[in-house]
Amino acid sequence: MRKIQMVDLQGQYEQIKTQVNKSINEVLESAAFINGPHVQNFQKELETYLGVKHVIPCANGTDALQIAMMGLGLKPGDEVITADFTFAATVEVIALLQLTPVLVDVEPDTFNIDPEAIRKAITPKTKAIVPVHLFGQCANMDAIMEIAKEHDLYVIEDDAQAIGASYTGKDGVKCKSGTMGHVAATSFFPSKNLGCYGDGGAIFTNDDELAHTLRGIVNHGMYERYHHDVVGVNSRLDSIQAAVLRAKLPLLDAYNKKRRMAARAYNEALHGIDDIIVPQLSGDCPNITDDSDCHVFHQYTLRILNGKRDAVAKKLGENGIPFGIYYPIPLHKQKAYTDPRYNDADFTVTNKLAEEVLSLPMHTELDTEQIEFITTIIKETII
Numbered sequence: 479m480r481k482i483q484m485v486d487l488q489g490q491y492e493q494i495k496t497q498v499n500k501s502i503n504e505v506l507e508s509a510a511f512i513n514g515p516h517v518q519n520f521q522k523e524l525e526t527y528l529g530v531k532h533v534i535p536c537a538n539g540t541d542a543l544q545i546a547m548m549g550l551g552l553k554p555g556d557e558v559i560t561a562d563f564t565f566a567a568t569v570e571v572i573a574l575l576q577l578t579p580v581l582v583d584v585e586p587d588t589f590n591i592d593p594e595a596i597r598k599a600i601t602p603k604t605k606a607i608v609p610v611h612l613f614g615q616c617a618n619m620d621a622i623m624e625i626a627k628e629h630d631l632y633v634i635e636d637d638a639q640a641i642g643a644s645y646t647g648k649d650g651v652k653c654k655s656g657t658m659g660h661v662a663a664t665s666f667f668p669s670k671n672l673g674c675y676g677d678g679g680a681i682f683t684n685d686d687e688l689a690h691t692l693r694g695i696v697n698h699g700m701y702e703r704y705h706h707d708v709v710g711v712n713s714r715l716d717s718i719q720a721a722v723l724r725a726k727l728p729l730l731d732a733y734n735k736k737r738r739m740a741a742r743a744y745n746e747a748l749h750g751i752d753d754i755i756v757p758q759l760s761g762d763c764p765n766i767t768d769d770s771d772c773h774v775f776h777q778y779t780l781r782i783l784n785g786k787r788d789a790v791a792k793k794l795g796e797n798g799i800p801f802g803i804y805y806p807i808p809l810h811k812q813k814a815y816t817d818p819r820y821n822d823a824d825f826t827v828t829n830k831l832a833e834e835v836l837s838l839p840m841h842t843e844l845d846t847e848q849i850e851f852i853t854t855i856i857k858e859t860i861i
């Protein structure tokens with residue numbers, strides 16, 4: 479059996495070496511390291527893949543979130559609602575821009591932001607909602623867009639973990655994650671579903687005017703050379719990363735399918751066991767099938783109940799099986815983001831999840847033998 483890795487980028491590279499090396503070599507030969515043709519072509523190819531009017535490449539997913547918020551013209555003191563259960567980058571940029579983060583609880587089945595909790599957190603100062611499509615599955619965008627419309631709020635999708643996932647709305651229209659809100663941010667960090675070989679990110683929007691604003695912000699606030707109309711940042715996707723991404727984008731759907739098949743195999747082995755809850759799919763597509771793309775399993779995350787999580791984690795470790803605890807501490811309890819306005823009782827779900835979640839190895843190269851080994855160890859520990 480191959481050594482089990484949390485994410486197997488080496489194994490994946492072996493499969494795509496020829497395309498990737500050729501693409502990177504073109505950049506080396508042309509020396510167009512910044513804003514070269516690969517960056518422009520990647521932008522267009524991703525726009526086509528997503529069915530979105532504008533993709534603005536940038537340096538990483540955290541920048542993408544920050545620039546999206548800058549582009550919307552949010553002002554210090556504006557309140558931005560986001561999930562208590564996410565990677566810290568989401569709340570970090572809100573705080574960094576001196577906006578006021580308002581953390582709310584998530585749903586126990588999908589781990590995604592709870593629309594009812596959003597509703598309760600709205601005040602006259604609320605300006606935006608940042609749903610995070612956690613672990614590869616879209617938040618309840620029907621409900622979120624409805625709340626946003628009612629209260630005239632912006633919706634900034636954090637799509638760092640769900641690129642390639644789709645969402646079928648109440649109206650039956652199917653769209654890709656990151657194309658439903660006013661603007662979205664994604665990350666091409668190597669371990670993400672579409673990862674480059676360094677840092678990278680992008681912002682998506684269907685709004686022409688906002689896209690123009692964002693293109694200036696990523697480039698020092700310049701719309702005309704050496705005219706700085708707004709305060710911007712320097713945030714670029716470099717050509718070598720774009721070259722890697724161009725080689726990998728045509729494989730994204732196949733990669734996401736491989737993740738889904740691994741998830742299905744995990745589910746088949748682990749469902750129906752007391753003390754284990756396998757990942758739940760949201761209402762619009764309840765079953766994992768070859769073609770259902772509502773969940774792209776950035777992470778395959780179990781809930782292990784009744785205090786047994788840490789024993790399972792220990793046993794996995796003893797057997798050389800890597801695992802992740804995403805996320806062990808709810809953001810409202812983090813020193814940097816705690817706030818006297820929060821009441822711990824409003825975060826019952828995240829508090830529980832922090833003690834129950836366990837993410838298993840998930841990548842495009844997992845094989846049946848590895849999944850069998852991992853699930854056998856878990857079953858032996860639990861039963």
Ligand SMILES: *Cc1c(COP(=O)(O)O)cnc(C)c1O
Pocket residue numbers: 538539540541564565567568610636638639664665666667677678679
């Ligand atoms: C990875 C991630 C980010 C940040 O992306 P970077 O490219 O690492 O800056 C933001 N939000 C979520 C939910 C993420 O998983």
